Amino acid sequence: MNIHDLVRELREPSASKIVLLVADGLGGLPLEPGGKTELETAATPHFDDAARDGITGLSVPVLPGITPGSGPGHLGLFGYDPLEYRIGRGILEALGINFAVGAKDVAIRGNFCTLGADGKITDRRAGRPTNEKNRAAVERLRTIKVPGVELFVEPVKEHRFVLVIRGDGLGDAVNDTDPQAVGVPPLRAEGRDAAGAKTAAVVNQFVAEATRVLAPEAPVNGATLRGFATYPKIAKFEEVYGLKSAAIAVYPMYKGLARLVGMDILDPGTSLQGQVDTLKQVWNDYDFFFLHYKYTDSTGEDGNFPAKVQMIEKLDEVVPQIRALKPDVFIVTGDHSTPSRMKSHSWHPVPTLLVSDVCRPDEVTEFSERACLRGGLGQFQAMHLMLLAMANAGRLGKYGA
């Protein structure tokens, strides 16, 4: 039986509240044999209290050995099988800038580049233009028309923009036109099926026209496209779990992921305290709160071990404010590990804690990779975390008589 159908069948109304605090890329590795991870190094008295009060374990984002991107990482935590639901890069980018992508859209990540007189790429990021320069170039791209489809061009920042093509019968089976190299021209788009071919034809017209209209903006005088993606068919979080849900995230990508499953997207500003203040303000309006904290991932990606330690400690400091709201279920986890040593996402399981009035506590009294190995949640698939959240929130009835 499909898990979502099971939840739809078993779920029960409740006034309980669930907080899911996602420390992006939380898990780590020691720098040296015998050393400690970032989380083990950080002083985290409040996480440790929560680990003592609750139950701990390690979340496997997708499968053992599989390193997820942000999309699959979050879908798992939201209770969607990340191998069943796939979200393309273009859709993620569009969601991240608050563009309301729809069922007839193909969304594409665009990069401004610099082309030489011979049409070859000399700078794949067009010298990282200012956001103003980006907007000026986007305005020029907006003058382009291709018959039979609607085109939307939206600025992201620096060299990045989003192109959305809206029309009937479009597909996303199209190669990236970004050759990922300089000294060569952008690639021509080719469709791998009929729907993809239709998209590719539009794209090739758009790109040719882009080169013409961007000429006055040199060095921002070319565009490459990648991550062609149609809108995924995905059940809404509230329809499945019966939870009125709010996403309290700073970064567009995570707002976009939450919007994709139908959460309300709040605007907490850019600070962690702003996020916590927003949580307090809307506490009575929602059942489920997704708080996203980016800096544990970005410092890991930078390979900056001490900075990641510091970002973990900074997050720990706000935990008392969250727990003071007395959520029925308080969860801390990550969408994947990002060990500073690897400067990248990784497959390593993610330390997780869950506090509720009815969780069965284990003997773990600190929040760390090593301690969580002895935790009562064991190692579990991320996509099952929402079942535990629902159960602990008193929102799942008995299965079978």
Place this chain on the structure above:
Amino acid sequence: MNIHDLVRELREPSASKIVLLVADGLGGLPLEPGGKTELETAATPHFDDAARDGITGLSVPVLPGITPGSGPGHLGLFGYDPLEYRIGRGILEALGINFAVGAKDVAIRGNFCTLGADGKITDRRAGRPTNEKNRAAVERLRTIKVPGVELFVEPVKEHRFVLVIRGDGLGDAVNDTDPQAVGVPPLRAEGRDAAGAKTAAVVNQFVAEATRVLAPEAPVNGATLRGFATYPKIAKFEEVYGLKSAAIAVYPMYKGLARLVGMDILDPGTSLQGQVDTLKQVWNDYDFFFLHYKYTDSTGEDGNFPAKVQMIEKLDEVVPQIRALKPDVFIVTGDHSTPSRMKSHSWHPVPTLLVSDVCRPDEVTEFSERACLRGGLGQFQAMHLMLLAMANAGRLGKYGA
């Protein structure tokens, strides 16, 4: 999504090398309450070093409580779902005598029996003939021709032989002709579908003819057949994992299992040191090395606890030679447990260790059933081990954006 498709999509080229050392039937049981297992009793300083350097856990070969044969046990370790891919007894028998079975073959386990004048079985094993007598009888069976198919008869030992029928449109949905009783005649073969019926027709002709040609060999004057099996459709290991692979095994069955998934089968002679020497010789020629060690299983099957301890210690001694080659990923596991106390394969999870530069070490410093329970790999499905091997070898890219 199918795991093999996922691997095909995510895998990345690398020069990294993976060693999978399979100690057949590794896991055990204490002889008495409060006692130690074979592995816990054995002095294994080198396994313990590897456990300290790496990550440990317990492999569940198929599912909790399911005892695998050698086929499913190894398929799991090679990254194939042992519940999806099934290898019939006849195919295993053929692989075990190094017969190169192919796609048009039905392989069948044969037993010589003794028939009375009334055609009823008086001895199901024909008095356990010598291997010489077996070969003489096999020579007689080789004179049998059945139109439309090729027949291959191969000796195994004592009363056992293998029959392979090669032809178009043959199936394996055929009942065993061995009635598993004396005082009754062999059963007639019947097909349960059209392809099975075609095989059954060949078999019934073969058996009738066998009775005629074997008459001079009495008491080896009859044959029963069982374990009808066609060649399984199975993706090749290299095609899935992108690993050029070598099997360094002594016993035919394990060479056969490795050949089934397309590994190169090397000839290391019959000693463990010969296997290690072979590994050194071909180190630069392959990405993946499957080393199979039989004696932890055979001593367990014999119910010889001290001998199994000794065989574990003997294997431990060669570990430094293997690790000196500096494999990027070094794995020690078993295809199943074979507790001496049970004198048989069992379902108990199998101690497993993995050493790589990017594994997340746990607190386990010895290699044993009990210690591995605290390991960072947790208890995992054997079929996921290859995902971990690939990730730790830097051979799997990120899933999703």
